Amino acid sequence: MSDLLFEVGAEEIPARFLALAQQSLRERAKRALEGGGFLFRELESWVTPRRLILYAYDLDFDPARAVVRKKGPATRIAFGEDGRPTPALLGFLRKEGGELSQVIHQDEYIYLEKRIERQPLELLADLLPPIVSGLPFAKSMRWGEGLWSFVRPVRWLVALWGREVVPLHLFDCQSGNTTFGLRFFSGTIHLDRAEEYRTTLEDHFVLVSPAERRERLEGSVEELAHEVGGEPLWPEGLLDELVFLHEYPTPFRATFPERYLELPKDVLITVMRHHQKHLPITEDGAELLPYFFCFREGPALGEEIVVRGNQEALIGRLDDAELFFAQDQTIPLAERVCRLSGISFQEKLGTLLDKTDRLCALVHTLGQTLVWDEEARSCAERTARLAKADLTTALVIELPELQGIIGRDYAQRQGELPEVAAGIADHYLPRYLQDRLPTSESGWLVGLADRLDTLGAFFAIGLEPTGSADPFALRRAGQGLLSLLLGKESNLSLETLLAQEAQILEEFGKSWLLSQTDTAPCDRLFSFLEGRLRFLLEEKGFAFEVISAAIAPRPLIPTQALERAERIQREWDNPSLEQLALSAKRMKNILRTANPEIFTLQPESLEPEAQSLLEAVLRTNRLDYSACGSMSNQPAAACDALWSALVELSPKVSLFFDQVLVLCEDRLRRESHLALLQKTQKLFGQFADFSALPF
Amino acid sequence: MNFQDLIFTLENYWAQRGCVIEQPYDLEVGAGTMHPATFFRVLGKRPWRTAFVQPSRRPADGRFAQNPYRVYRHYQYQVILKPSPTDVQDLYLDSLRAMGLDLKEHDIRFEEDNWESPTLGAWGTGWQVTLDGLEITQFTYFQQAGGYDLKPISAELTYGLERLAMYLQGARSVFDVRWQKDVRYGDIHRATEVEWCQYAFHQANPDRLWELFRLYQEEAGHCNEQGLVLPAYEYALKLSHTFNLLDARGAVSVAQRTDLIGRIRQIVRECARQTLERENV
Numbered sequence: 001m002s003d004l005l006f007e008v009g010a011e012e013i014p015a016r017f018l019a020l021a022q023q024s025l026r027e028r029a030k031r032a033l034e035g036g037g038f039l040f041r042e043l044e045s046w047v048t049p050r051r052l053i054l055y056a057y058d059l060d061f062d063p064a065r066a067v068v069r070k071k072g073p074a075t076r077i078a079f080g081e082d083g084r085p086t087p088a089l090l091g092f093l094r095k096e097g098g099e100l101s102q103v104i105h106q107d108e109y110i111y112l113e114k115r116i117e118r119q120p121l122e123l124l125a126d127l128l129p130p131i132v133s134g135l136p137f138a139k140s141m142r143w144g145e146g147l148w149s150f151v152r153p154v155r156w157l158v159a160l161w162g163r164e165v166v167p168l169h170l171f172d173c174q175s176g177n178t179t180f181g182l183r184f185f186s187g188t189i190h191l192d193r194a195e196e197y198r199t200t201l202e203d204h205f206v207l208v209s210p211a212e213r214r215e216r217l218e219g220s221v222e223e224l225a226h227e228v229g230g231e232p233l234w235p236e237g238l239l240d241e242l243v244f245l246h247e248y249p250t251p252f253r254a255t256f257p258e259r260y261l262e263l264p265k266d267v268l269i270t271v272m273r274h275h276q277k278h279l280p281i282t283e284d285g286a287e288l289l290p291y292f293f294c295f296r297e298g299p300a301l302g303e304e305i306v307v308r309g310n311q312e313a314l315i316g317r318l319d320d321a322e323l324f325f326a327q328d329q330t331i332p333l334a335e336r337v338c339r340l341s342g343i344s345f346q347e348k349l350g351t352l353l354d355k356t357d358r359l360c361a362l363v364h365t366l367g368q369t370l371v372w373d374e375e376a377r378s379c380a381e382r383t384a385r386l387a388k389a390d391l392t393t394a395l396v397i398e399l400p401e402l403q404g405i406i407g408r409d410y411a412q413r414q415g416e417l418p419e420v421a422a423g424i425a426d427h428y429l430p431r432y433l434q435d436r437l438p439t440s441e442s443g444w445l446v447g448l449a450d451r452l453d454t455l456g457a458f459f460a461i462g463l464e465p466t467g468s469a470d471p472f473a474l475r476r477a478g479q480g481l482l483s484l485l486l487g488k489e490s491n492l493s494l495e496t497l498l499a500q501e502a503q504i505l506e507e508f509g510k511s512w513l514l515s516q517t518d519t520a521p522c523d524r525l526f527s528f529l530e531g532r533l534r535f536l537l538e539e540k541g542f543a544f545e546v547i548s549a550a551i552a553p554r555p556l557i558p559t560q561a562l563e564r565a566e567r568i569q570r571e572w573d574n575p576s577l578e579q580l581a582l583s584a585k586r587m588k589n590i591l592r593t594a595n596p597e598i599f600t601l602q603p604e605s606l607e608p609e610a611q612s613l614l615e616a617v618l619r620t621n622r623l624d625y626s627a628c629g630s631m632s633n634q635p636a637a638a639c640d641a642l643w644s645a646l647v648e649l650s651p652k653v654s655l656f657f658d659q660v661l662v663l664c665e666d667r668l669r670r671e672s673h674l675a676l677l678q679k680t681q682k683l684f685g686q687f688a689d690f691s692a693l694p695f
Numbered sequence: 696m697n698f699q700d701l702i703f704t705l706e707n708y709w710a711q712r713g714c715v716i717e718q719p720y721d722l723e724v725g726a727g728t729m730h731p732a733t734f735f736r737v738l739g740k741r742p743w744r745t746a747f748v749q750p751s752r753r754p755a756d757g758r759f760a761q762n763p764y765r766v767y768r769h770y771q772y773q774v775i776l777k778p779s780p781t782d783v784q785d786l787y788l789d790s791l792r793a794m795g796l797d798l799k800e801h802d803i804r805f806e807e808d809n810w811e812s813p814t815l816g817a818w819g820t821g822w823q824v825t826l827d828g829l830e831i832t833q834f835t836y837f838q839q840a841g842g843y844d845l846k847p848i849s850a851e852l853t854y855g856l857e858r859l860a861m862y863l864q865g866a867r868s869v870f871d872v873r874w875q876k877d878v879r880y881g882d883i884h885r886a887t888e889v890e891w892c893q894y895a896f897h898q899a900n901p902d903r904l905w906e907l908f909r910l911y912q913e914e915a916g917h918c919n920e921q922g923l924v925l926p927a928y929e930y931a932l933k934l935s936h937t938f939n940l941l942d943a944r945g946a947v948s949v950a951q952r953t954d955l956i957g958r959i960r961q962i963v964r965e966c967a968r969q970t971l972e973r974e975n976v
Binding site: 011012014015016049139141142143144145146152153155172183184185245276277278294295296297298301302305306308309310312313314316319320323342343344347 | 827
């Protein structure tokens, strides 16, 4: 048995695609090889900027497994009542050239399996190229004559099974046993057998495994940082990026003049990280040292030259930043707010100053609704006023990814309260689905209001996302809004939020509201947010039906919806849940024609089972869980209490349905039954639409 | 290597590889891509290889000659290889060797950087090439121009001549670059840089520029109607430069920006359409 090597050599593949490529490569190869009758001891995939590699240890071919499966007729059609094959089955066998004795029964269908009569090398030649050509890349391109599309042009192929070349094509390349080491450090390399691939490439300065490159990077950086009494300060994602940017990464330690340390720390980090892919060094996790790491591809040659170039490049950018920073200091944030009138938010929605005014008003109202104390509210309002002011600073114009961060830094320098400064930075969080949430209260509230205002305003002028088009990133704003709500034990309902936003829009935006009496934008925004909530819950792993059940109660309070979804998930195997679901379905069916009519309930007309249910419903109702839920700020407790009550109630409902003829002859009694069921349904509905569950 | 020798080196290098050595276009452009020898030649099926210097103006990048890297007007060296050859990366790397760089001593990388020009309705995938951390070249496989899918695909190499010269000479500022042995870049361009910035940031008259924008647009439309593609395109270039001036002056809001770019793109698209139509006849 020999190993299989498949190396696809390409022009530099973007680093951001490689992690996923490595994973899909392995998954796709596993499926294809196993499906094609191949066995192996282990399968690995490796990636570098210039290579996509598959490697199977001890690959073997088992002809018995090399089969194609053909689907025939359903079993019930294939055989007559007498158990004999029908013409349908006989036709299928004739067409596929199979015998009756060979048929396989599975999942109520007939299958035939046929041997693939081909040489394993030929099979591999067919099976390997699609594994790579079908890899999912977020952006692909064409090259040369423009006949093919892939992430980057493919330039060479190595396909070896032990000593044998697997003769295959991919795009305009033909496989062989010739590969290349690191650019500039190696010519062509002829491989005698697959097994020598990894060590040969390592000798030519290519570490094919990302894990090895990561180790090399982390280890050497750590050591070099210690020499100057510091630690590497790995910004988010940089290590991954470096791993996928190099075939053989070597770090060099470099310095920059100390005076740049007077710039805001985040400016230094951003310039290093995003513009130069440099790694900052910190003294104690907080303060930066005037050192950084730059990286070169290949062995540690030309250190002086590479370091000097990188220093110059970094200093050039820091010079620019220093100039802008000095310019910015002449006008404090508070005075910058009025300059927001020079930046358009959206043509019909006015400027960022208009937006800021709405934001302040909304934060004021929401602060009252949440009954925050005086101090917290005034902090949040100050945060709202200053939140966007840094967009007028030269540094943010130059480094837009620092919006909020620069605001925080300047606010601190200018003596704003720490809570306000933190809030200015925080209100942009979460920026994407898995991002962190604000830690400051004011950042949370301003972030909530900011997104609510953006959504309300865009919906009011009819610019809603349609299909895949969402030019103003409103879906992300919606997700952000809901993540904020879910991330804190607030019991704000979407209804309350939308009502407050509508009021603010009416106060501030009379001129551009579609129509002041038109409630349609508000309704559409509600369904939109409901959809986003559904999406977030799906992301958290809840089943579709569980979500439908949990988000049905009104008012729609996202934190409670989440609690209820969790509870339903947890109780999945509890027979009470099934009972509740079945009862809910029966109620729904019976009441489908009766609702929305209101019936009178005459308790004295009811049978004992019905009376017992009524008493239980009334008892539960008196507890008033919805109020308890929305005011107590303890969604979990409210949810628990209501759940227990429903579990207790559930057998009574079942008993009622089993023992009582609901639609009986006697009109008074029939209407009392229906009225009782309406009450019960309403009570169920406070927790969830149980009828949506698949029992 | 003096600035002018760098240009000679590239001219010779690419001439030997079958490129037509064109001359700079005589209108204000933001990049070599806007030169008709690029824009029109990448459309359609005919193979084409060209190389040329293109002075490029980007008013918003002006820094009154105070920044070591950023200038109002800089020089690009533009190469178009259509269709892109299989050894295009090696051809490029050899051009760096021709400048006397020992590539083992340096860190050269191809980092993803996808290029897009909304005004030209053009985009491509590729890299920025960095030399020891400094961006020296934009390397692009054109995918679309004028809104049309391209086939075959052209490779575009755009060298930043100032950056390269600074690096090769170890100059701290673009203005210190030796143009030839006793004339510096600053001797030729410092005063004009300051004047242009003074104009673009403080003196340009937005009302008149808006008026020019309107007039150029009308003239471009008129030319296109008459089937005069190149004159129409030239007015699109003027529109693009006028837009850049308005932008540098801070006279364009975010919403207007999309609209103005859209108007220029429409003209360019029409130019591309007519060009392709003629080729297919």
